Amino acid sequence: MINAVLYDIALTAYIVAMVAALGHLLGRREGLWRLALLCTQAGWLFHTLAIGLRGAELGRLPLLTLSELVSVMIWGAVLLELWAERVFRVKVLGAFVLPVIVGLGLALPTGLRALALEPAIRSAWIWVHAALALIGLAALVLNFAGAVMYLLQERQLKAKRPGPVYYRLPSLETLDRLSYRTLTLGFPFLTAGLVLGALWAGAAWGSVLTWDPLALFSVVMWMVYASILAGRVVGRWHGRRAAYLAVAGFCALLLTLGAGILLQGRHGS
Amino acid sequence: MTTTLFVAGMSHRTAPVEIREQLALEEDKLREVVAALAAQGVAAELMILSTCNRVEVYGVAEAPGEARAAAFRQLGTHRGVALASIEPHLFAHTEEEAVRHAFRVAASLDSLVIGEPQILGQVKDAFALAQSCRTVGPVLNALMSQAFTVAKRVRTDTEVGRLAVSVASSAVELARKIFGSLDGKAVLLVGAGEMAELAARLLMEEGAMPLYIANRTPARARELAATLAGAAVPFEQMGAVMAEVDIVIACTAAPEPVVRVADVRAAVAARRTRPLFLIDLGVPRNVEAAVNGLEGVFAYDVDDLEQVVEANRRERQREARRAETMLEGEVTRFLRRLREVEVVPTIVSLKEKLEAIRRGELDKALARLPGASAETRAVLEALSQAIVNKVLHAPAVKLRDSSRDGHGRRWTEVVSEIFGLRRSTGERDR
Numbered sequence: 001m002i003n004a005v006l007y008d009i010a011l012t013a014y015i016v017a018m019v020a021a022l023g024h025l026l027g028r029r030e031g032l033w034r035l036a037l038l039c040t041q042a043g044w045l046f047h048t049l050a051i052g053l054r055g056a057e058l059g060r061l062p063l064l065t066l067s068e069l070v071s072v073m074i075w076g077a078v079l080l081e082l083w084a085e086r087v088f089r090v091k092v093l094g095a096f097v098l099p100v101i102v103g104l105g106l107a108l109p110t111g112l113r114a115l116a117l118e119p120a121i122r123s124a125w126i127w128v129h130a131a132l133a134l135i136g137l138a139a140l141v142l143n144f145a146g147a148v149m150y151l152l153q154e155r156q157l158k159a160k161r162p163g164p165v166y167y168r169l170p171s172l173e174t175l176d177r178l179s180y181r182t183l184t185l186g187f188p189f190l191t192a193g194l195v196l197g198a199l200w201a202g203a204a205w206g207s208v209l210t211w212d213p214l215a216l217f218s219v220v221m222w223m224v225y226a227s228i229l230a231g232r233v234v235g236r237w238h239g240r241r242a243a244y245l246a247v248a249g250f251c252a253l254l255l256t257l258g259a260g261i262l263l264q265g266r267h268g269s
Numbered sequence: 270m271t272t273t274l275f276v277a278g279m280s281h282r283t284a285p286v287e288i289r290e291q292l293a294l295e296e297d298k299l300r301e302v303v304a305a306l307a308a309q310g311v312a313a314e315l316m317i318l319s320t321c322n323r324v325e326v327y328g329v330a331e332a333p334g335e336a337r338a339a340a341f342r343q344l345g346t347h348r349g350v351a352l353a354s355i356e357p358h359l360f361a362h363t364e365e366e367a368v369r370h371a372f373r374v375a376a377s378l379d380s381l382v383i384g385e386p387q388i389l390g391q392v393k394d395a396f397a398l399a400q401s402c403r404t405v406g407p408v409l410n411a412l413m414s415q416a417f418t419v420a421k422r423v424r425t426d427t428e429v430g431r432l433a434v435s436v437a438s439s440a441v442e443l444a445r446k447i448f449g450s451l452d453g454k455a456v457l458l459v460g461a462g463e464m465a466e467l468a469a470r471l472l473m474e475e476g477a478m479p480l481y482i483a484n485r486t487p488a489r490a491r492e493l494a495a496t497l498a499g500a501a502v503p504f505e506q507m508g509a510v511m512a513e514v515d516i517v518i519a520c521t522a523a524p525e526p527v528v529r530v531a532d533v534r535a536a537v538a539a540r541r542t543r544p545l546f547l548i549d550l551g552v553p554r555n556v557e558a559a560v561n562g563l564e565g566v567f568a569y570d571v572d573d574l575e576q577v578v579e580a581n582r583r584e585r586q587r588e589a590r591r592a593e594t595m596l597e598g599e600v601t602r603f604l605r606r607l608r609e610v611e612v613v614p615t616i617v618s619l620k621e622k623l624e625a626i627r628r629g630e631l632d633k634a635l636a637r638l639p640g641a642s643a644e645t646r647a648v649l650e651a652l653s654q655a656i657v658n659k660v661l662h663a664p665a666v667k668l669r670d671s672s673r674d675g676h677g678r679r680w681t682e683v684v685s686e687i688f689g690l691r692r693s694t695g696e697r698d699r
Binding site for chain 1: 426427428432443445446447448449450541543544561564565567569573576577580581584587588591
């Protein structure tokens with residue numbers, strides 16, 4: 001299957017980009033950064049093709065199985081990373097986002113299990129639900145990277161011992177802004193996606209929260225992110241606390257994906 | 270005879286300041302020296318760089334050693350320094366070494382403080398002075414314009430000149446690492462010492478404002494507030510003001526800390542969690558050490574800042590090594606270009622010579638064919654042209670190839686000899 005080959009090429013390009021980006025972070029070669037950027041862009045193009053071909057092959061949007069969902073999610077995250085690197089002028093962003101991308105990409109379940117959806121409840125809403133949630137999740141990958149960078153830089157500034165990473169990382173303010181911006185970008189999409197999913201579940205099964213692990217973990221994850229945002233808006237949780245919570249939120253996100261893959265529920269498997 | 274690119278002189282590496290200061294000249298004196306040397310005709314091209322850390326003569330001459338001696342004898346005359354007393358401190362480089370040296374100096378890799386920005390401007394001034402004295406020819410012109418490009422590249426592509434190497438500027442740099450832009454960041458000065466003033470000035474140059482000054486002697490606070498366009502606040506209200514500002518500079522002569530953990534904790538609580546940067550320039554320290562443990566607070570004392578400066582120095586050194594590698598590539602490229610330039614005059618005069626022969630012989634032939642039609646003339650013209658081009662082809666290619674291999678000089682001599690070209694055509698400067 002050509003799309004599987006394309007996907008492998010994309011993932012390989014992401015891996016090369018990751019290694020180059022980490023090399024740029026720790027060493028001091030501009031060439032490595034350029035290589036990382038080039039590989040990320042090339043990988044993204046192959047990834048786009050792979051997703052497009054898969055959609056054409058299936059005759060539907062490739063948003064039904066978990067592997068499809070994760071694939072589209074990291075596709076979105078790579079696109080956002082390329083955007084954010086430009087907008088925030090954070091050359092080392094790739095070194096923090098790409099490991100997550102590659103990790104998710106490698107952990108992606110290889111089987112292409114379709115969700116066991118009863119035909120009666122299939123509706124257009126499922127696509128909108130999935131697409132919105134994915135845009136949100138992609139932005140949250142960046143939110144996580146921003147938080148990790150913030151914590152690293154904050155630690156260096158507190159310890160007063162500048163290491164090589166200190167010189168590469170941007171200011172705390174930039175990193176805080178990056179985290180906040182990606183959170184405000186991702187959260188509304190995530191919320192809209194989850195609400196749609198809940199409404200759809202209510203219509204289909206007669207209950208908004210039936211026993212479905214993916215749905216339950218999603219709610220936990222949503223609450224973590226909602227609390228960060230609330231804390232921000234109230235003005236209490238800037239900086240380090242927001243960063244720690246963003247890391248916690250991302251752990252919830254990973255658990256959500258893990259639950260979707262491992263546990264039996266209405267989202268399939 | 271061929272000419273050689275050379276640089277000779279003394280720098281902080283080769284001569285103590287007592288020697289260097291005897292040769293450092295101001296601009297108009299320097300202009301006299303350059304003009305005098307040009308009049309003597311010791312060098313085909315000449316430029317003199319004179320700063321407090323170096324006095325260097327860049328030039329192109331048939332005998333670089335003589336040119337160097339003449340230049341330093343001339344430089345010494347203004348202060349009555351004999352050449353013999355200078356000579357032991359002089360270094361001399363030619364060709365590749367000279368190119369490398371020029372690039373390293375312009376890029377500030379040879380500076381006492383690596384990466385300091387003034388040197389590039391000084392080199393540009395020296396070049397401009399030489400240009401106005403009409404002692405710049407094609408070689409120095411190419412060398413210097415390339416040196417400026419290399420310097421710019423080193424500046425933009427490495428961190429060599431970007432990291433702070435003084436305590437006050439390292440504080441500003443840290444502020445930037447915390448706040449990003451310093452535009453509109455409020456500053457509180459506790460104490461009105463000179464160091465505090467300097468740090469405040471540097472922060473304000475970056476856009477930090479407004480500035481508050483709290484001092485035990487209110488009169489001194491008001492005085493400093495007037496010079497720095499700040500506002501004096503009562504010393505007792507320091508805590509309240511701290512809740513409003515982003516950066517606090519403490520520099521008092523108080524024997525014990527004036528900024529206490531309790532004050533800062535209260536201020537932080539009032540200001541929510543915007544970060545607060547405390548710069549403690551006092552010795553003994555003005556800020557309690559435990560302040561750094563508060564969330565969102567970064568407190569640096571003089572030792573901490575020294576430590577950052579030390580790290581910056583090391584980082585500059587590492588960046589300098591990266592710059593040196595970059596520079597090596599540029600030296601190689603420049604030499605290749607210079608060598609190609611070297612053979613061009615020979616190719617041109619060979620072409621001119623063959624063209625002259627062709628014209629002469631063609632005119633003679635046409636004179637013997639008074640009734641020749643336009644067509645015949647055109648054929649003869651094309652024929653002669655073709656012969657000349659074919660004859661020219663092989664030597665021209667050979668010269669270009671040899672220049673790339675570094676044998677350009679030998680082959681320009683051979684070609685000049687064989688074709689009986691003017692002797693000077695093998696040289697690149699006349």
